[in-house]
Amino acid sequence: MIYSGSIVFIEPDCLEEVSEMLDDLQGVDIHGVSKDKKQLVVSIEAESDELLEELSRKIKSFEPVLDIGHHVMHFEDEVDNILQGKKIPDLKGFQRSRRREKNPLDAV
Amino acid sequence: MSISRRNFLKVSVATAAAASVGISLPKKAEAAGADVDKWVKGACRFCGTGCCVYIGVKEGKVIAIKGNPEAKTNFGFLCVKGFLAYKCMYHPDRLKDTMIRQKDGTFQKVSWDKALKHVTDKFKSLHSKYGKDAVAYYGSGQAMTEESYTFNKLFKGGFRSNMVEGNPRLCMASAVGGYISTFGSDEPVGSYADIEYSKCIFLVGSNTSECHPIIFRRIMRHKLKNPDVKIIVCEPRKTSTAKIADLWLPVDPGTDLAVFHSMAKVIFDNNWHDEKFMNENARITNGKETFDLAAYKEFLKDFTPEKVEKLTRCPAENIRKAAEWFATSGASMSLWTMGLNQRTKGVWANNLMHNLHLITGNICKPGADPFSLTGQPNACGGVRETGTLCHLLPGTKPVANSKWRAHIEKEWELASGTIDPKPGFHTMKMFDSLGGEESADKPIKGMITCTTNPAQSLPNLNKYIKGMQDSFLVVIDIFPTRTTQLADVVLPAAFIYEKGGVYGCSERRSQLTEKCVEPVGNAKPDAWIAAQIAKYMGLEKLIPWNSDDQMKNNEMAWAEYIRVTKDTDHTLEGATYDRLKREPAGLQWPCPSTDHPGTYKRYVRGMDPMFEHAGFKAKFGVTMPTDRASYFYMDKKGEGKANIWLRPYAGPAEAPSAEYPFYLTTGRVIEQWHTGTMTMRIPEIARAHPNGYLEIHPDDAKKYGIVAGDMVEVTSIRGKSVLPAVVTKASLPGILFVPMHDQQMDRMINFVCNDAVDPGSKEPEFKIAAVQIKKISGPVNVADKYIISDINSSF
Numbered sequence A: 001m002i003y004s005g006s007i008v009f010i011e012p013d014c015l016e017e018v019s020e021m022l023d024d025l026q027g028v029d030i031h032g033v034s035k036d037k038k039q040l041v042v043s044i045e046a047e048s049d050e051l052l053e054e055l056s057r058k059i060k061s062f063e064p065v066l067d068i069g070h071h072v073m074h075f076e077d078e079v080d081n082i083l084q085g086k087k088i089p090d091l092k093g094f095q096r097s098r099r100r101e102k103n104p105l106d107a108v
Numbered sequence B: 001m002s003i004s005r006r007n008f009l010k011v012s013v014a015t016a017a018a019a020s021v022g023i024s025l026p027k028k029a030e031a032a033g034a035d036v037d038k039w040v041k042g043a044c045r046f047c048g049t050g051c052c053v054y055i056g057v058k059e060g061k062v063i064a065i066k067g068n069p070e071a072k073t074n075f076g077f078l079c080v081k082g083f084l085a086y087k088c089m090y091h092p093d094r095l096k097d098t099m100i101r102q103k104d105g106t107f108q109k110v111s112w113d114k115a116l117k118h119v120t121d122k123f124k125s126l127h128s129k130y131g132k133d134a135v136a137y138y139g140s141g142q143a144m145t146e147e148s149y150t151f152n153k154l155f156k157g158g159f160r161s162n163m164v165e166g167n168p169r170l171c172m173a174s175a176v177g178g179y180i181s182t183f184g185s186d187e188p189v190g191s192y193a194d195i196e197y198s199k200c201i202f203l204v205g206s207n208t209s210e211c212h213p214i215i216f217r218r219i220m221r222h223k224l225k226n227p228d229v230k231i232i233v234c235e236p237r238k239t240s241t242a243k244i245a246d247l248w249l250p251v252d253p254g255t256d257l258a259v260f261h262s263m264a265k266v267i268f269d270n271n272w273h274d275e276k277f278m279n280e281n282a283r284i285t286n287g288k289e290t291f292d293l294a295a296y297k298e299f300l301k302d303f304t305p306e307k308v309e310k311l312t313r314c315p316a317e318n319i320r321k322a323a324e325w326f327a328t329s330g331a332s333m334s335l336w337t338m339g340l341n342q343r344t345k346g347v348w349a350n351n352l353m354h355n356l357h358l359i360t361g362n363i364c365k366p367g368a369d370p371f372s373l374t375g376q377p378n379a380c381g382g383v384r385e386t387g388t389l390c391h392l393l394p395g396t397k398p399v400a401n402s403k404w405r406a407h408i409e410k411e412w413e414l415a416s417g418t419i420d421p422k423p424g425f426h427t428m429k430m431f432d433s434l435g436g437e438e439s440a441d442k443p444i445k446g447m448i449t450c451t452t453n454p455a456q457s458l459p460n461l462n463k464y465i466k467g468m469q470d471s472f473l474v475v476i477d478i479f480p481t482r483t484t485q486l487a488d489v490v491l492p493a494a495f496i497y498e499k500g501g502v503y504g505c506s507e508r509r510s511q512l513t514e515k516c517v518e519p520v521g522n523a524k525p526d527a528w529i530a531a532q533i534a535k536y537m538g539l540e541k542l543i544p545w546n547s548d549d550q551m552k553n554n555e556m557a558w559a560e561y562i563r564v565t566k567d568t569d570h571t572l573e574g575a576t577y578d579r580l581k582r583e584p585a586g587l588q589w590p591c592p593s594t595d596h597p598g599t600y601k602r603y604v605r606g607m608d609p610m611f612e613h614a615g616f617k618a619k620f621g622v623t624m625p626t627d628r629a630s631y632f633y634m635d636k637k638g639e640g641k642a643n644i645w646l647r648p649y650a651g652p653a654e655a656p657s658a659e660y661p662f663y664l665t666t667g668r669v670i671e672q673w674h675t676g677t678m679t680m681r682i683p684e685i686a687r688a689h690p691n692g693y694l695e696i697h698p699d700d701a702k703k704y705g706i707v708a709g710d711m712v713e714v715t716s717i718r719g720k721s722v723l724p725a726v727v728t729k730a731s732l733p734g735i736l737f738v739p740m741h742d743q744q745m746d747r748m749i750n751f752v753c754n755d756a757v758d759p760g761s762k763e764p765e766f767k768i769a770a771v772q773i774k775k776i777s778g779p780v781n782v783a784d785k786y787i788i789s790d791i792n793s794s795f
């Protein structure tokens, strides 16, 4: 398991909307909100850092989300798995390559 | 895992994140410690931004990383690369043993003693048979400062050889040449902090969003907070950086010199220049003579936006708008990287960027600065500042300068005349001169490389492989690479968090990483390896930091380095190890004393301590008039002025022709880092951009009957590469793009790239080659995320 402590930066007046969207994401917990209601403190729990990255991308793709910044990552289980030979960094997953996604600039 | 531990970790990481932005949480974890034994301060290993991190260590293992909220570079946030360093550290492919190649071509594990004896016996033999320059050093902007300093001292002071180079020659040398020829001294005037003061940001030849994500984030946030801030992007490709741009200046590769001159012309035509600043602080010159403003205007007369549009494909209207925003914003900052440097006219391109700042007075004030970003984490601190290049000595002063040579000899306790006054060979010449003992035309017979992968990263690779293969090649690295495949001896290196040391990032900031954990297997710190080579060659007096306590070794090397350079304009005398351990955000030079806070902006009275530095003034014969608010004190003419250069227009070394009708340009993509030696081993990084690929515009693809995924052969006069096509409007028609990280032989684009060098900086023109293309087949299941895992695999 990987845990990240992250800040989600959002548009003004969108706290409720974003909170609902984040609540729907498994592994994402909201822990606090800044006074100006433009920053949410979240933890993300994911099986691996590839999934954590995917969750981050998903969060960033929400319309009122301006950005997500990761501050801390805890990966003890991952390190143990690698050191015990239980997990060799895999070479699968190419199909999700970002370069095969539509380039947003193509529309420009 | 128990629920309570899961909850504890969640609350713990959230508490730390909240604290980093000053939010207090209702429910706090007992400690925002994320279940670690200790947090150790350090720097990120993966780019020149210099993000400051804390490494979480538990039971001798790195198990967490967090951004340092007090850091002036990243304010507590990291990009994905920074977090995933542990995957490099604990990857099963890590080199863990010293190895010597046997007659049958395979490697045999040996002890450190045997390996060091083998290496040094061979070096001694080569020195005695072929002379002091028969063995060369090729280092890296990823090595720690102490490591580069140690190897530099060993070679220049111990072997008396200036055959010392490093891979920053391939990426930053033109920026160095630009700073030195314009201001008399290397490295930026300002700092990242200028980003938040700027009103207009000009991004040139830099895909900041991909290559420097945390810098991009700062720019993006500045723009979001201040929508009036103008962002101009000048790039052949419409990269993801263009997302936040107000204006894109598309240019054919290598033609942007004309755009910069045209912007200057528009500025003068509209009287947007700052004549007072120019008169006081700059001279107009072609290197031989100085000129008045009228002559400069005359020089620019042919660079009308309309004419330049024809030459560069950059719309005239965009040039006009860019000139207006740049000159009239009140505070303009330019940022650039390799797109401006990796060219046969790289120094000139850098000069012309500085020109725009000097003619508009956009320098020496908050938010206004010409800023070259470095790609590697320690190209500035490690290689440029320690002078670990063939023509330099510590303090970035030329080896040919007799006074500075005498100073270094005295500091290193060497007999006068020990250091060779003649510069060694620059990188491309060095590799061209490398060969076996039977090759009479190859004077360099042996080489030691440190943390770099030239067998993949040099341009026009076909020309240089044989030399590496035939010579006696010793490779220090953490993974098997294309270069270990050609090596005679492989020495396993420790990762940054296993050894500690100082990194100096793009903004003149030095940050200390403390050793966090023990190296894996038998890996050793590179500085320890250098010191042992010295010891085995009878030079332990020269390099006495050879104990098994690496932090002590580092500290000794650093203390000597800052003493030797204490009276230079780069002084770090106040940045002692003790202090660097305490300072949460490192220190920016000049930092002349332990009570000095470091320097945000150079050449400005009241900000730059060199105005008051008696030792510096005496050593370099500088006098500064009291009535000048800014003064470029390294000006060779002693007038405190910067040079506005009249550089004639010159295009790239290779332009498209009937036979080779396309421009090829190369670069990095966000998750990958340089030749992918480390980043390709991190699965999620590898997955994002797993293979090399060829970006082609839809119009060109249609003409050649190419659809996405088709295999396309790209050929220049030097070599070829076969890559899957990505059809995208990101590039202009006629321009192809290939990233440079793929280690698979067919997709290694450097066989195609040009090795013609800039005559001033000797940096090769990686970025521009003329090529032809041919569709080879439909989509093929290419070997995804290819990496070299087997040390005995062949090239």
Ligand code: SF4
Pocket: B044, B045, B046, B047, B048, B049, B050, B051, B074, B077, B078, B079, B080, B081, B082, B083, B212, B213, B214, B215
């Ligand atoms: S921006 Fe560069 S220095 Fe900062 S975390 Fe990312 S890779 Fe590391």
